[in-house]
Amino acid sequence: MNSYKILKRQVFSKDNYAIVPIRMQDRFDIMQWRNEQMYHLRQNKPLTEDDQNLYFERVVAKLFEQDQPEQILFSYLENEKCIGYGGLVHINWIDKHAEISFIMATKLEANHFEQHWQTYLSLIEQVAFKDLGLHKIYTYAFDLRPHLYKAFEASGFKKEAVLKEHGRFNDTFIDVILHSKFSPYYLRNASPEDTLSIYEWANDPATRQNSFVYDKVKLEEHKNWFKTKLKQPEADYYMGFYQNIKSGFVRFDMEDEISVIGINISPEQRGKGLSNVFLNLGIKLHLAKYKQQQIHAYIKPENEASKKAFTKAGFRFFSKEIIKNQNALLYKYE
Ligand SMILES: CC(C)(COP(=O)(O)OP(=O)(O)OC[C@H]1O[C@@H](n2cnc3c(N)ncnc32)[C@H](O)[C@@H]1OP(=O)(O)O)[C@@H](O)C(=O)NCCC(=O)NCCS
Structure with missing residues (x-):
């Protein structure tokens, strides 16, 4: 298993679900989900297998050894099977905050969207607050999926800001919504x-x-x-x-x-x-x-x-x- 130097614990689990340092073997599932869900991601063209291999070799592999990585990525597992991925990104080690990223297998979105978001948030919160000692975590979402906000609010996140016309979608500018949570x-x-x-x-x-x-x-x-x-x-x-x-x-x-x-x-x-x-x-x-x-x-x-x-x-x-x-x-x- 990969292991992050920055983390004391590597596996964070709840019932049948866990997040573990991102696994090489999950890279093509992740690529597929990213390509299917490009519309809400900061990604402007479909990824190829070569792109994904290169990203894992050049970017992901380095994160494990860094003292203060800019991002920490996890595979999200149900009984050991990867059904999503995400992490803490744009980590600011001085001001102690980070953005949360997460996508789940596209086929789960229709019926299990809120459940997986909530489980994932409870796990990533443990990493951020209990292990890394961050002060604040936040989500940054194009205002396209209002059902996301229910999951955030049910997990104790509060709407903090609307960034007006901050993202571009189908040639129009759309709002970006920030929800945040502070460490207790x-x-x-x-x-x-x-x-x-x-x-x-x-x-x-x-x-x-x-x-x-x-x-x-x-x-x-x-x-x-x-x-x-x-x-x-x-x-x-x-x-x-x-x-x-x-x-x-x-x-x-x-x-x-x-x-x-x-x-x-x-x-x-x-x-x-x-x-x-x-x-x-x-x-x-x-x-x-x-x-x-x-x-x-x-x-x-x-x-x-x-x-x-x-x-x-x-x-x-x-x-x-x-x-x-x-x-x-x-x-x-x-
Ligand atoms: C010892 C002390 C620091 C533990 O802190 P705490 O916040 O009460 O403990 P936690 O809730 O974090 O529990 C720590 C673990 O001990 C377990 N635990 C708690 N009380 C226990 C007990 N009386 N017997 C056995 N295990 C016990 C918990 O279940 C937990 O195990 P887990 O992580 O496997 O679930 C705290 O009780 C304390 O301040 N005691 C008095 C001063 C002291 O003993 N200081 C340490 C001197 S070395």
């Missing part, structure tokens, strides 16, 4: 205003049990510790938000080339899969600033949720260690 996840640098939230989460019984220091944290000590940490260049701390609610704290404490990571999810927000997202996004921010760092996590052997969360985020068990006289598992980010 957001990380910013931790700041003094987070002092009390972090204190409360730190004293939650599950946190104390999973920490290598059992005693309750005292407020004055916590305030001093946090104030000092925020000033230290070796500390890189983030506050994570979900739907605008403060939901988790991710910290990196650096010593030479090793960064030790810790995470604490607000007790009310646990069990919703946020640890995976905040670990992914936190690591991206940390490594963007400190490129050479290796990231280590120390986890108590009985902390099953933490082991799963770190494994899913790309960590692997490395060794058994003793921390403050207690058993610890060292996991390393790969």
